Amino acid sequence: MSVYKISHRTEYVYGSPVIQSNHLLHLSPRVVASQRILSHELVIDPELTTRHDRVDYFGNPTTLISLEHEHTELSVHSLSKIEVQEAAQPDFLATTPWQDFPPGRQALPAEVIQFVCPSRYAKASSLLFEFARPSFPNGMPMLEGARLLTQRIFEEFRFDNTATDVSTPVEQVLEQRSGVCQDFAHLQIAALRSVGLPARYVSGYILTHPPEGEEKLEGTDASHAWISVWAPETGWVDFDPTNNLVNSQEHIAIAYGRDFEDVSPISGVLLGGGNHTVSVAVDVRPQD
Secondary structure (H helix, E strand, O other), X not given: OEEEEEEEEEEEEEEEEEEEEEEEEOOOOOOOOOEEEEEEEEEEEOOOOEEEEEEOOOOOEEEEEEEOOXXXXXXXXXXXXXXXXXXXXXXXXXXXXXXXXXXXXXXXXHHHHOOOOOEOOEOOOHHHHHHHHHHOOOOOEHHHXXXXXXXXXXXXXXXXXXXXXXXXXXXXXXXXXEEOHHHHHHHHHHHHHHOOOOEEEEEEEEOOOOOOOOOOOOOEEOEEEEEEEEEOOOEEEEEEOOOOEEOOOOEXXXXXXXXXXXXXXXXXXXXXXXXXXXXXXXXXXXXX
16 A cells, blocks of 8 residues: 655746636546545645536536636646555456457446547557557457557657657657657557457556666656556556556556546636646655
């Protein structure tokens, strides 16, 4: 068991006054079997006109905020303390052969079937089927194939935070063999869906470790993305292609969706503002 204190601060500075703004936040941690939420709060400045907390279609806590007075800055600070329990490593080889899945779509829960279907950033294609196929020879158990695909992405792709943006297609990521955690998650999800397997996007945080002999700098962490794959024998299992990890105790899940579009930490519209700057500072600290 591990306990983490998480600080995620986002600050907007606008070039001209914003008359009105509305934002959807995915910053509150969801209830997960392997996690317990010890505390959570959102600190937002300036004062809000309205705030509505609800749960979205995927079961994620969301917050809708509205500011109907002029402002030139906006600060959204999420503070959480979360206990993460160690999750058992699945028996990858004891899962259904990928070619035998599904045993009939009607036998699958609706919340699983939807993650086989295409989404904006993770669509199945023949190109991605060919990319996935070496990890899924005939008779390969579905989770063992997912594990091998995770390892291939980790070994064959280069992390480069200048190579892509949120709209970069997975086909381009596949061609250039570089990107960030979000790209690798979308690529793996699309590849898994191309062979008919259910995969979902997970947004959250990961504990990072400074170089040996150096102290961890404040605000230098970041949001992280990985995936979950569903098998009849195990339910959902987490795979992180950026770090080649499975069901890691150093991952803290915040939201699940079909891809990034469903779980963007902050999205919205505003009237006014002109050019603006955004700064994000994230800290993930283990607690005694």
